[in-house]
Amino acid sequence: MTDRRLQSSVRIVGAGLLGTSIGLALTEKGVDVTLDDLSPTAVKLAVDYGAGRAASANRGEHDQPGLIVVCVPPDVTAVTVAGELTAHPDALVTDVASVKQSVLRELIAMGADVSRYLGTHPMAGRERGGPISARSDMFVGRPWVLAGHDGITYSRAGAIEDLILDVGAVPIEMSVADHDASVAMVSHVPQLVATMMAARLTGATNGAVGLAGQGLRDVTRIASSDPGLWVQILAANAAPVAEILRGLRDDVDSAIEALEHPDAPGARRTIADLMGAGNAGVARIPGKHGQDRRYATLVVMIDDTPGQLARLLTEIGELGVNMEDLRLEHSPGAPVGFAEVSVVPEAEQRLVTELEARGWKIAAAGTD
């Protein structure tokens, strides 16, 4: 918290999941937070949670926010930001919408003073929304993008970076165009791909879905996301998403062509090249702690009692082995599950030996 922050309050517009969570985190840090929302009920609820105080109706007299954070749905973000820029001619205004170029474009079209606007995007939040799900530690350790643009007066933008650091997030600077292209790649297209795979299952037999394993579950997990929100997000980031989808369509076309003529020259090569590109692509995703290293994985059989997984993890801890990742697998109808435990490769053999000596069944082991 800086001295400058003490001199002025932060105004949050929109007391939903993100706005309330930011208010909670800043209030914990001693920042004076005022909350505003079209819904007086939402403001009262957020105030009750301790996310700040209600904005005065006669705001000109009492509230002189140095920084305003707009946390409203994507489709009303630009108009809300423009209103705040006008109402508070000395304040710096930011927003947290998940698409940034369309907001900036709308603001410029409206003639707003974008020298006082810098959009941001916290890579946090949950599928479950509303102030009732808000938590002050929602942003701890998460990337939070500052989406820069040519019109901003950067000497003032430090206040936004301070806010990001105050709530425990990791500030990452990129241009609005780079931001939108990046989230199209790592968030919006993956959402559509999961959705389109899941949509196939509407026509599947019960016998087929009964064979579903962990692979299908993982691929389709995010397909349960809220359609209304995603229509707004995808429409606002339409061009970057469409560009990546055109590349995807080329791959789908190639795969169909190869599979319709699997014995034609080059058909198997087409599939092999595609699988190879998938191997190369997934290897680019940073692992835990941003590392790119591979871990050894042990699959340990556990029965379905409350204490068994805890006992396994306790024993792994007693052996002094740090677990890098953990994944549970279940099979329909089975009374047992499998815990997939990732450790550094150097620890694998000893862990297998020690766990087996303690009576655990190791269903598989190896390095990815």
Next chain:
Amino acid sequence: MTDRRLQSSVRIVGAGLLGTSIGLALTEKGVDVTLDDLSPTAVKLAVDYGAGRAASANRGEHDQPGLIVVCVPPDVTAVTVAGELTAHPDALVTDVASVKQSVLRELIAMGADVSRYLGTHPMAGRERGGPISARSDMFVGRPWVLAGHDGITYSRAGAIEDLILDVGAVPIEMSVADHDASVAMVSHVPQLVATMMAARLTGATNGAVGLAGQGLRDVTRIASSDPGLWVQILAANAAPVAEILRGLRDDVDSAIEALEHPDAPGARRTIADLMGAGNAGVARIPGKHGQDRRYATLVVMIDDTPGQLARLLTEIGELGVNMEDLRLEHSPGAPVGFAEVSVVPEAEQRLVTELEARGWKIAAAGTD
């Protein structure tokens, strides 16, 4: 184990991951297992692991297998099955290849006696192959498909079902056509979809992949699968996979069209309908224990020390709450992680209260 089983040995052809695992499981049950493989080294290794005894070179005299299980790569499965049917004119022969119609078709084309052949497919195994990864409990609780066909003499097929039950798996009967269509839906197309999403990442910036979250990780996890194996699988199940991909392509085309003209009439409706179909599709995947129920999910912040997750799970166990699922989340560069704990909705509020009272930070809670 039946009396009939005691009277005859099971012969396993192919001492890789699946063959060795089946051998281990049957040997534990007291079944007499003989192992054969083109590689004498593989047989010796599997025998050393305790998966059975080496098949006699002079097999006619010593080995009279009642049941033969062919566990070789998909592209040599049919020719191997045919050879076994000829060499052992009284034996029932099965295989474990992940595609069934092409094997049967090849056998019929070769004039093999398919009245003694019944293909199966254990929905188990791991990305990591070879006898060294073999485990006797690999099949416990997993579905194992018996892929029936008109030519089989079913009065003999009980021996295969006994084998499936002996290794702890759950037998599921379906026709070869239904099997292949089912695995195209729940395994082969999801593999291609994950691969094609991951292939996009080869062209992503470092900044973009640095924003990758759990959603992208889940969608692309299986994209690291072995290209060589998947070329065989996809080529062998080309028609059912291509049929589903054509439906997927229609969705990709619709999405591109809608996103290229996001303000055209119906564009947003197209995206909303697609998202809705994804919601409906993912809801069809059975949950743990084959149930379709929803769970409440708590996201608990944990730091990166070996004992902390174990302590959390121990305390959840002490509270008498059964954890239905567990997922770990990490953010690049952060010293903390998040444990997403799924419980029955009735237990959620008490668990939140009790865990917070014990000092845990709950980052989010709610029902999917």
